[in-house]
Amino acid sequence: MxxxxxxxxxxxxxxxxxxxxxxxxxxxxxxxxxxxxxxxxxxxxxxxxxxxxxxxxxxxxxxxxxxxxxxxxxxxxxxxxxxxxxxxxxxxxxxxxxxxxxxxxxxxxxxxxxxxxxxxxxxxxxxxxxxxxxxxxxxxxxxxxxxxxxxxxTPEPSGPHTFRAGLDAGGRALAGDPRPAQDALAPHGATSVTGLVIDGRAYLEVGFPQDMPQAQVDELAEHLDGVPGVTGVELCPVAKCG
Structure with a gap:
């Protein structure tokens, strides 16, 4: 059926x-x-x-x-x-x-x-x-x-890769013409050296590769601190110095 x-x-x-x-x-x-x-x-x-x-x-x-x-x-x-x-x-x-x-x-x-x-x-x-x-x-x-x-x-946020160094009265001219500092620091890994004045105070910003070995970063900091007119060196945060 x-x-x-x-x-x-x-x-x-x-x-x-x-x-x-x-x-x-x-x-x-x-x-x-x-x-x-x-x-x-x-x-x-x-x-x-x-x-x-x-x-x-x-x-x-x-x-x-x-x-x-x-x-x-x-x-x-x-x-x-x-x-x-x-x-x-x-x-x-x-x-x-x-x-x-x-x-x-x-x-x-x-x-x-x-x-x-x-x-x-x-x-x-x-x-x-x-x-x-x-x-x-x-x-x-x-x-x-x-x-x-x-x-x-999305890439991970990079760490600081710029030093900011203060300049005293004797080194203030480097803020206007940082080429002498760039010539001195380039052999030690510096990729850029920029002079700037913020609120009346003069600074140098020194960039270096993000993947630079820490020992070479420390060496660059020592040579930057030895530049005549530099009064202090510190790592500058990415948000502040890029």
């Missing part, structure tokens, strides 16, 4: 859900897992958001065996994630509300899709919603990968 087509479709759908006919369909809880996945990177970068975002995003998974409860949880948590942050932003929540709204929006949309992605009710609509959810997750993965790539490519 041949099985009716509608029964075959129902049997096929039954194989792709959790909790039998009373639970959420596999397609739905996969969308919820996608919502959890897109929430993890922001939570890792902003640990304070963990208690705020993860519980509402993951709550529907606790009700995956209860079809009506699963849908209600998806809708309720989607509304919470999509409405509340933007409401706070509208009420003057400032930058904090804007950040929470931006981070919560992808998960909220995925939960909303999960609520209506049950193929036992609307097969074609379910497939379209699942496809849209997959695109959202894929887009988020690409964006997160790009962010990680930029983060890894």
């Amino acid at each position: 041949e099985m009716p087509m509608e029964t075959v479709a129902d049997a096929s759908a039954a194989g792709g859900r959790t909790g039998g006919r009373t639970g959420g369909h596999r397609r739905q809880w996969l969308l919820v897992l996608g919502a959890v996945a897109v929430t993890v990177p922001p939570v890792c970068s902003q640990p304070g958001l963990a208690a705020l975002l993860l519980p509402p995003v993951a709550l529907p998974l606790c009700l995956v065996r209860h079809r009506a409860g699963f849908r209600a949880a998806c809708l309720g948590m989607a509304g919470l994630l999509l409405v509340v942050p933007f409401l706070l932003l509208f009420l003057g929540g400032g930058m904090a509300a804007a950040i929470v709204a931006a981070l919560a929006a992808p998960a909220g949309v995925l939960l909303l899709l999960a609520a209506y992605a049950d193929p036992r009710e609307r097969r074609r609509t379910s497939a379209a919603l699942a496809g849209l959810g997959a695109l959202i997750v894929a887009g988020w993965v690409v964006q997160t990968g790009a962010w990680i790539g930029d983060w890894r490519a």
